[in-house]
Amino acid sequence: MSNQQQEKETLPASGGESLQPAGQRVFDAILKAIYEQRIRPGTKLGEEALASFFSVGRGHIRRALLALSHQKVIELIPNRGAFVTKPTEADARDIFSARRQLEELVVERVIAKADPATVKALRAHLLQEATARDKGQRREAVRMAGEFHLTLTRLSGSKVLYGILESVLSQSSLIVSLYGGGLTSSCSVEEHQGIVDAIERGDAAGAKELMGHHLTHLESTLRLDDYDIDEPDLDYIFG
Template identity: 40%
Template sequence: MPRTAAAPLQALKPAPSRRHRAGAAARAAPEADTSATQRIVDAITTAIVERRLMPGTKLAEQKIADLFKVSRTLVRQALNQLSRDRLVTLEPARGAFVARPGVQEARQVFEVRQMLEAAMVRKLCAVITDAQIAELRAHLRAEREAVLRTDVPGRTRLLADFHMILARMVGNEVLAQLLTDLLSRSSLISLMYQSSHSAEHSQAEHVALVDALERRDARAAVKLLDAHLRNVERNLRLNPRVHDLDAALRPAG
């Protein structure tokens, strides 16, 4: 009988030892914890930016843990990170709350934004490409559509993202991260102090700024950006007209 050819030998990998398996699991656990913590941080930040979480809202640890199917320890880590970012206030014996920025903090946030974004726009004028202009035009169309259909969360996110896109086009990740933090805090400030500020007006100012960037006109771009941020700040009620209880409760006339 003809002999059947033997199957080629294959190298067998030794089964991982118990110690090796334990070590791999130990390395994977911190990575999973970090990912879960960041998911919670991102979700809360997005809810604040899109005006689904109001200043002063209590952030119950157990509810968040149940929602994300994680331990309260990971929720606490996320809340601590948000506290460092000034988006959450931790109060002893009371828990965590969405922050309520004061008037002085609001003014300081916009002052820092004006300094950072003016330098950002000035630099961007020197390096922006035609492809990036096209990307900004597409974003402006999305902004306009959200404004027209009165999509409040959508337009809020898009109007804030416009400034983030500019920062990323400069190519400086540190600047982009700083601006991300400032924009999140600006969203909280708007929630507390915003009057009848028109999203449509802000969108039109974005269009004018992109026009200046397309012309590579740094002076005009900086001037338009400064006016835009001042208009946003001006439309916040940072100068309350009533200063005491007697004045607040006294009948009109």
């Protein structure tokens, strides 16, 4: 298949946009950088710089940024450009409040349909998460910690919950990046383990309580101060 034919194929992006492969690649790279806390809230993402870095046309960049704005992780400001969303203290409180309610519902749904394959998938994820932490692979550990929550939501079988929580989690990653001291993960593998243990026992009340405590602990690590924003280093962000 030629490159031109590949460019005409479309792939679904989160946020309701349909992107061609080049735009999807940009979308995925930016979202991954947000999940791994490599890109700071408030950072300006210039179309020209991104187009040059990814070797794609500016039209692909614009469509990727538009899709990300639907995820609430990019803010498009007329006559100024695209900026990574910079959540306020009130935003942070609201996001974590929403996460608690959503994720307690998620674990309830997972338990209602859990089988040995569900528990096996969760334990496999926990192993990857622990391995990344133990090897000092900070980016991977941060990414895997966030993906634990998406994996749970996927296993709930609810596309609606998955779509909502995907957006909430990406915003949560920005909050932790801004107020949590940079590239760290306050998500504890042991706390995730406790949630999975409760799911395996079929203990819905216990799993919901553990999830609530887990997210409250994560929120308690935030330092609700402000930070200066430097010029973005695209090699670091997307390298």
